[in-house]
Amino acid sequence: MNKTAVVLLNLGGPDSVNAIHPFLFNLFNDPAILKLPLLIRWPLAKLISTLRVKKAKDIYLQIGGKSPILSLTNQQGKALEIILKQKYSGVIKVFVCMRYWHPMSQEVSQAVKEFNPKQVVLLPLYPQFSTTTTGSAIKDWYKNAKKNGLNVPISTICCYPIITGLIEAHAELVTKAYKIAETMGKPRIIFSAHGLPKSVIQKGDPYEFQVNKMAKAIIQALNVKELDWIIAYQSKVGPLEWLGPPTEQEIKKAGFEKKSVVIVPVAFVSEHSETLVELDIEYAEIAKQSGVRSYQRVPAVATHPRFISALGNLVELAIKKRSGVSSFNGKVYCLSDFNNCPMFKEYLGGC
Template identity: 35%
Template structure:
């Protein structure tokens, strides 16, 4: 009897509390991660401070999640699971291999450190769901895996690199935005899909590409995140022009926490400034591939309220990809190529730092 070869794909995301009870655990994982909560302090001071901040923020965060309508938690894990199921179907249709697709998070549950997530290699592939490279996302993921398996995954054949520079990603994003405005997307595939058709010509909009911000401390350490965002937007804008888009595009950064200097301009400042000019504004979440707190609440509610109160002619939230088929087919092709051709340290190149067990030192 012939048995199919078996492979596992693990989709990695930052995570989100599935229930109210998981919020403090999620925040603790988030703030104790040295690549996320990067402070110039020794560990014996940084870790207690991180746990204190997580505990202090929990009540406030609980109220925000309660207002979203997902049972007191975040939809990010369940949305990633939808992507996993669709990717599993695509991979099994494309190959003669028996693919299983799982979901792991670097904060909260199901946590990447769980024993069920095996060592990266040709038969166990990890795909971080971050289009752009950042120390706080991709390098954090690689560090988690290195600590667990005592080997950096880059070059193992079991790691899919970030894909923001890929022209196909730019094409798919532009197509997605065009299909959103032309009414070709299925509303039932998305959370809180905007109701009603845009009143006007979307090709004249001011389109804001809002990315999750990071502390400038990370950028000064060699993180190429801002460059990745800028090249993504440049490529997508070029593709949008082929659809007849005539409007202006802007880059901004959201979700700042704490007093330190973060990437700028802030999305709040950008939205307010454009609104005071009476612009028609649309916001696309350039650094997210599934909808959750930052897209639904921050963009969909906070930014919308600010825009309309400040004089914007209109405000539109464009959803994240979710289970948009062309995007997931693109990811499937990336998975089938993995990273076996990498022969240099992308961590040093993109994040400014090689992990201790880098095979390319």
Template identity: 45%
Template sequence: MKTAVILFSMGGPASLDAVRPFLFRLFMDPAILRVPFIPRLMLAAFITFRRTKEAKKNYQQMGGHSPLLENTQAQAQALENFLNKPNEGAYRCFVGMSYAPPYIRETVAAVKNYAPDRIVLLPLYPQFSTTTSASVLRDAKKELLAQGLGQTPVSTIDNFCEEGGFITATRSLAQEAARRAQTHGEPKFLFSAHGRPLSIVAAGDPYPAQCGQTMEAVLRGWEGEKPTDPVLCYQSRVGGGEWLQPYTLAEMISAAQAKRPIVVVPLAFVCEHSETIVELGLDYKKKALEAGTPFVEIVQTVGVAPVFIEGLAHLVQKSAGNTRENL
């Protein structure tokens, strides 16, 4: 039996010329800007115009492109290798992106050519949100139907916010950073997630609750002295309106002014990209050092950590055995 596993993420521009169309596609997603089509078109164009110059600067600092695709492909290959250990060729992993190539429709076409007996959909967002997981699953199921795969059994993994491998890998990386930070004093631990507008949370989005569950799960198994005052906080606010708080940068500045070493754990990201490399690792870190902290470390994302990949594999194997969803 052949199983196709599709790993999803948002994607990122492959060049500086691709930044503007990437941003426009992002803001045209009705899960992101929840207004009718014509106002959304106008808003997307306006926000893209306002943000392109700054976004290009960010991508220039990463070599002129986003590393998200190559990092996701590495995760897909590691997962495929693990899944096929006992039965070579039983699984094939594919990568599909929402706002940059390879687009979901292209990935579904590749899956169709593979002719699987069953399909597992795996958004690489640890915590479920209507703005990310639900959006990508909506698009994937639409394409599966459009390309004639509606009769193939499909199962979905919609979150892994407390999955053991993900938690263990995150905790291990955070504890390594903690040991380095402790040589400078009592560290301030900040668990940072991508922000969400409060209007989306008020509509029932479970994202902040699941972020809290991830933080609590990481802390439960902490070896040695646990962080005394960890904070769940949020970064990457876009535009006006009220967003989830406290803000990561404000918490970093506050800790820096108290002369505390800072450890930031990016708990809503599974591989490196602009928000970990540039926003946290360059911009926020620089401001915290200028504000007086003796030490800042942005903890690595889980990437291809073996325990994380093994955890994903177990989720896939369990999901593949589930009954078929209706597309």
């Protein structure tokens, strides 16, 4: 029987207060995050995770002491599996694989091996490619799949920042928030993406380029004349110079100008601490203190039918490709100066 395993790749998050410290260690021990030799990275990750654990606990206690990302990703997986079973006569099963907390690639690749598929599709839940997210997750999958003896063709979707269903879902959700905000005057839309050190971008990472393309596609879909909007970045950690402007700075600026604000989590497809705490609590308080007239946070696309349908289309593309790496349209999407785009170099024996 023809079996296909679809693996949704996501960041993961602690499932209890006790899991916060090891989750942070796993994050900072990733060579894609701290680009240092293991002998230096391991003790440094121990130190950073220990120093940050109290602050992280305070964050997660505000949302029940754990991350909701696994539950929400499972919901996305179930929704995707339903539409895939309507499309294909073969057996398709969706697996969820997290990068920094369970279920991680070692256990998920073993479960996929036991499923015994003819093909594996890796589908990251990061619309924009970055070496620090999708790239790290793919490398980790290959390493542990090889350890577990999973030896079948793997077809990977590397990015889909402007795929139609994703943009339509965002546009619908933004429109609802915009209509509420504009009752207090013309709003400013702030597309808030997770930040990265500029040094990562300077080495050829296409993340910022793809964030820009996605924001512009949403603006075009909104079709509002003379729209006031900007892209900003959140969640800065450490002393390095990061992408900007900072989201909190743009909120304060909007308050000074007596604007309403619509915040769009443009790089997140499900809710977690960066949206539920940083955007909903911390930045909402900044907006209040800064005089923002109306602060509306757009929800993540989650299981929006158009987004799930778009994921289904990506799986269909990957199945047809059989193996290797492909963007959302099967072609090279990034500009040639992004040498860390997986379609410009052979990525793990991919395209």
